[in-house]
Amino acid sequence: MEKQELVGMSPASLKAWVLGQGLPAYTAAQLTDWIYRKRVRRFEDMTNLSKAARNTLQTIATLYDVPPVRADRSTDGTIKYLFPALKGGFIEAVYIPEADRATLCVSSQVGCKMGCAFCMTGRMGFKANLSTAEILNQILSIPDVDTLTNVVFMGMGEPMDNLDNVLPALERLTSADGFGWSPKRITVSTIGVLPAMKRFMAESQCHLAISLHTPQPAQRGDWMPSEKAWPIKDTVAWLKTCDFSGQRRLSFEYIVFKGLNDSLKQADYLVALLKGLPCRVNLIRFHTIPNTPFVSPDENTLIKLCDYLNKKGLRTTIRKSRGEDIQAACGLLSTKQENG
Ligand code: SF4
Numbered sequence: 001m002e003k004q005e006l007v008g009m010s011p012a013s014l015k016a017w018v019l020g021q022g023l024p025a026y027t028a029a030q031l032t033d034w035i036y037r038k039r040v041r042r043f044e045d046m047t048n049l050s051k052a053a054r055n056t057l058q059t060i061a062t063l064y065d066v067p068p069v070r071a072d073r074s075t076d077g078t079i080k081y082l083f084p085a086l087k088g089g090f091i092e093a094v095y096i097p098e099a100d101r102a103t104l105c106v107s108s109q110v111g112c113k114m115g116c117a118f119c120m121t122g123r124m125g126f127k128a129n130l131s132t133a134e135i136l137n138q139i140l141s142i143p144d145v146d147t148l149t150n151v152v153f154m155g156m157g158e159p160m161d162n163l164d165n166v167l168p169a170l171e172r173l174t175s176a177d178g179f180g181w182s183p184k185r186i187t188v189s190t191i192g193v194l195p196a197m198k199r200f201m202a203e204s205q206c207h208l209a210i211s212l213h214t215p216q217p218a219q220r221g222d223w224m225p226s227e228k229a230w231p232i233k234d235t236v237a238w239l240k241t242c243d244f245s246g247q248r249r250l251s252f253e254y255i256v257f258k259g260l261n262d263s264l265k266q267a268d269y270l271v272a273l274l275k276g277l278p279c280r281v282n283l284i285r286f287h288t289i290p291n292t293p294f295v296s297p298d299e300n301t302l303i304k305l306c307d308y309l310n311k312k313g314l315r316t317t318i319r320k321s322r323g324e325d326i327q328a329a330c331g332l333l334s335t336k337q338e339n340g
Contacts, residue, residue: 007064008132008168011177023053036178041065064133067141078323085110087128091156093138096322103150106138108166109157114191117223118294121156129162135169153188160196170204184247191226192235207249214261215269250279257286258295264308271312280315
């Protein structure tokens, strides 16, 4: 009989499962407390469970507990963690400490189907979806877990392409009997998988980030095959019907490529596209990857673009580049182990 994975289960299903095994109902609450609050994932260490309950659980259940097999440290303090994945291959999570916060960038898939031309993960192709337990394990298993203030789903994979496992992970992170975090501490990024985004908006309160990169549909189609399935114009039109008046934040990620999307004319298109949408834009300097026509822009161009967009009323910031020396920066995740 296959053992039941308990990490990531909702309180209701955990309680139903516990009762089904003939264990007292309160065992579910005890387990939840051990896993998410005390961050203990060995039944033998769960000391307020009876010895009999611990023995039973050991034979019928598992608590996904896979520590990183490697940690690469950047000179700027960023740490890239490598985890083996359940169905083979590897994934990465990136820990980014700053003066007043510490963010973990987590993966949602092994590889990715979306094939964006500027992304190393896209080049790996798609291998597998991560389970809810594997997603949560990236957070639970790093030594810095207690310092975390934020989690962003911007690592390997397209989270909206694995929503069945991402949504329960968000529920565990934000639920009072899970991590108990405010949804404001979590951002989920997508290239704009429209049907899944509609579900995400209905079933979660977490922030949403859209990978835009260019306001011009034809250019976006050249770089991001997904533009053909879910045109950015449709996505933006739908976003204008959503409620971002409360605490939920909408942002657009814009990787800047030298000479391609860094002109003020492009900036005008961007302003026109996002007009009327309560949002912010994050400019990200492209990090050169081999065998692509894309080139990194210079700092002055970035600053000029940022100032121009702000003057035009679009709230824009330049995202600081982190962990470039360990290939942890945006778009660079692709496990060397995976590629041999
Ligand atoms: S940028 Fe994101 S969606 Fe595009 S290929 Fe890379 S991981 Fe996938």
